[in-house]
Amino acid sequence: MAATLHDVSKLAGVSIKTVSNVINDYPYIRESTRAKVLAAIAELGYTPNLSARNLRIGRSNVISLVIPELRNAYFAELADSVMRAASGRGYAVLIEQFGNTREEELAVVRKARGQMVDGILYSVLTLGEDDRELLNEVKMPTVLLGERIFDGPKDHVTMQNVEGARAATEALLRDGRRRIVALGAHPGEVIGSAGLRLTGYREALDAAGLPLDDELVIPVDTWHRADGARAMRAFLDQDVPFDGVVAFNDTLAFGALRVLQEAGRRVPEDVALIGFDDIDETRYSMPTLSTIDPGRDEIARRAVDLLLRRIEEGADTVQPVEVAVPFRLIERESTGGPPDAATGRSLPLEPAVTH
Amino acid sequence: MAATLHDVSKLAGVSIKTVSNVINDYPYIRESTRAKVLAAIAELGYTPNLSARNLRIGRSNVISLVIPELRNAYFAELADSVMRAASGRGYAVLIEQFGNTREEELAVVRKARGQMVDGILYSVLTLGEDDRELLNEVKMPTVLLGERIFDGPKDHVTMQNVEGARAATEALLRDGRRRIVALGAHPGEVIGSAGLRLTGYREALDAAGLPLDDELVIPVDTWHRADGARAMRAFLDQDVPFDGVVAFNDTLAFGALRVLQEAGRRVPEDVALIGFDDIDETRYSMPTLSTIDPGRDEIARRAVDLLLRRIEEGADTVQPVEVAVPFRLIERESTGGPPDAATGRSLPLEPAVTH
DNA sequence: GTGAAAGCGCTAACAC
DNA sequence: GTGTTAGCGCTTTCAC
Numbered sequence A, B: 001m002a003a004t005l006h007d008v009s010k011l012a013g014v015s016i017k018t019v020s021n022v023i024n025d026y027p028y029i030r031e032s033t034r035a036k037v038l039a040a041i042a043e044l045g046y047t048p049n050l051s052a053r054n055l056r057i058g059r060s061n062v063i064s065l066v067i068p069e070l071r072n073a074y075f076a077e078l079a080d081s082v083m084r085a086a087s088g089r090g091y092a093v094l095i096e097q098f099g100n101t102r103e104e105e106l107a108v109v110r111k112a113r114g115q116m117v118d119g120i121l122y123s124v125l126t127l128g129e130d131d132r133e134l135l136n137e138v139k140m141p142t143v144l145l146g147e148r149i150f151d152g153p154k155d156h157v158t159m160q161n162v163e164g165a166r167a168a169t170e171a172l173l174r175d176g177r178r179r180i181v182a183l184g185a186h187p188g189e190v191i192g193s194a195g196l197r198l199t200g201y202r203e204a205l206d207a208a209g210l211p212l213d214d215e216l217v218i219p220v221d222t223w224h225r226a227d228g229a230r231a232m233r234a235f236l237d238q239d240v241p242f243d244g245v246v247a248f249n250d251t252l253a254f255g256a257l258r259v260l261q262e263a264g265r266r267v268p269e270d271v272a273l274i275g276f277d278d279i280d281e282t283r284y285s286m287p288t289l290s291t292i293d294p295g296r297d298e299i300a301r302r303a304v305d306l307l308l309r310r311i312e313e314g315a316d317t318v319q320p321v322e323v324a325v326p327f328r329l330i331e332r333e334s335t336g337g338p339p340d341a342a343t344g345r346s347l348p349l350e351p352a353v354t355h
Numbered sequence C: 001g002t003g004a005a006a007g008c009g010c011t012a013a014c015a016c
Numbered sequence D: 001g002t003g004t005t006a007g008c009g010c011t012t013t014c015a016c
Helices: A005-012 A016-023 A031-044 A050-057 A073-087 A102-111 A129-137 A161-174 A193-207 A225-237 A250-262 A296-313 B005-012 B016-023 B031-044 B050-057 B073-087 B102-111 B129-137 B161-174 B193-207 B225-237 B250-262 B296-313
Strands: A062-067 A092-097 A119-123 A142-146 A155-159 A180-185 A217-219 A244-247 A272-274 A291-293 A322-325 A328-330 B062-067 B092-097 B119-123 B142-146 B155-159 B180-185 B217-219 B244-247 B272-274 B291-293 B322-325 B328-330
Touching (some): A005 A016, A005 A031, A016 A031, A073 A296, A073 B073, A092 B092, A102 A129, A155 A161, A155 A296, A161 A180, A161 A244, A161 A291, A161 A328, A180 A250, A225 A250, B005 B031, B062 B073, B073 B092, B073 B119, B073 B250, B073 B296, B102 B129, B155 B161, B155 B296, B161 B180, B161 B193, B161 B244, B161 B291, B161 B328, B180 B193
Parallel strands (some): A119 A142, A142 A155, A155 A322, B062 B092, B062 B119, B142 B155, B155 B322, B180 B217, B244 B272
Antiparallel strands (some): A291 A328, B291 B328
């Protein structure tokens, strides 16, 4: 059995309170006492029981991050950013993935790890307006990441899906592309990432006076590499002419890129390609991938800030906040740009990590 | 303030024990009582305070996973696998990253999140034999992942670094390559991944009767894409002839691939390239990347099994176990193989996820 | 089947 | 500066 405060206090010949004081850096302790206590702690290999401490003080200094799946590079990089932001402020992060189904997502939100965490960062995937009730029931401090689908009861940090997708599409239009594929649609969806990005795509076409051609909107189930590859292969089989692709995330774009290259289409000469997310891989692919940087790092930082404010100030009084983080269009080789417009170098020598 | 068992029991008009019984699915409760309690729970929005429960029962059903960084696809995929294995058994996972420095690694191991987790899965990066003492001091159930560097006090699940790297090198030798670069060495290291993989490379050369040419061993700081690119560019500048590259992980390989292609070297015609890790990207790159599948998924499963056994059986009696998970050589286009030998298809349509 | 009460290890009033 | 003690919310004997 692990040593307790009590054991330490006995060994050191002081009271339990004194030991607690030493551990919690209470200032006014005689040096000799402190030394005795420290020695006893070392001898017993004592570590405080955090469950007990958490119970007592009512907090755990752990937040949870609820995401679809870590396997997806965007979420892995997001998780990394969140963890850095959180650990800088003394919080650990417990990650829960729910995969890509609505049922699992609902299940995770419903249980939401009880009180063992102080707050939740929740990256919404499929929930929509109809689920607002459910979110109301989550009493714990919660910050929503992802879509701006709730005018709702929670703080919300979002990327600019519509604007980003529009900028991506416009970049291709500017380059003279006229038959631009939208890769990654979720038919019928309006409010999720896929719906919003499709809206941005549509807006860009509208503004350019181009009609929306349904043949050019390619639906997929999920946003994995395999989906991008499969969908692009099926699309090529249909022999529909096209000269550009706006993929709704980078992973889809890479799946499609492989199939395009296999089929002998040159990127960007025959087909200009742009993704969304700015994952690390985009800077080193052949060609490097143009993309929308959604501001992942800032999203993480802002979200953690908001969440900790709710936690630490118990700020239930404050109105829910909505933050839309700015995006950046990054033009690289896949749309005829330089290898990496972000660094302006032939090929970036440092990973684009900014913390 | 959140509702407690007490509040629920008052509202339901039963004792605290009865409520507890309902929550914990204790069998013999009158249906009418159960219904009353459930109604009260719903009305109050009660959720059990896990800190209190954990304190009482002495466990949290949380394990921590200590890794260098999530940003690295190998670890993201490993974390994903670990989380699936753990959640199947009712455990959540708290991830701690320590980056790529020895100091941070030591710091994380030293604190090891106190008793708030029931056990630790620790992916060793730089610690070596000299740090055995430190690990001895970690009282909590711990399973080591990664290198087989301790004959030591902890269970250990490892990939076959030497054998895998040897198989990778032999694949190139079999293909007639004679000037094979080893990309990713850590000079002076014997016992970490880099050291072991270099040993495998050397063994393969030895067995083929080829001398080791120091010029062909390329050191890097870390194993990111940027390092692979930077190192390969510097190497090309030296004009040392070569016809194959064994990269010590896939990410390095992709960084190098980009630079090779930029320089007009054809892969695999001019240079055969093989990586290590079998991350998802390897199946969709152009060319698809040959690699060593280290058995990530099985590593995760075995490690979780071992850890939970230690936790649940309190099995300090059992001798520490060492498990070496089998690897697979996967030959794809970058060494002149088919697009994806794993599926045998032109391009895999499903992600290679097996759970 | 249900209730009363002890106690998990800690923090923080409060006394001295 | 240090000791005493109550109690955080839960589980779990042990009565009844």
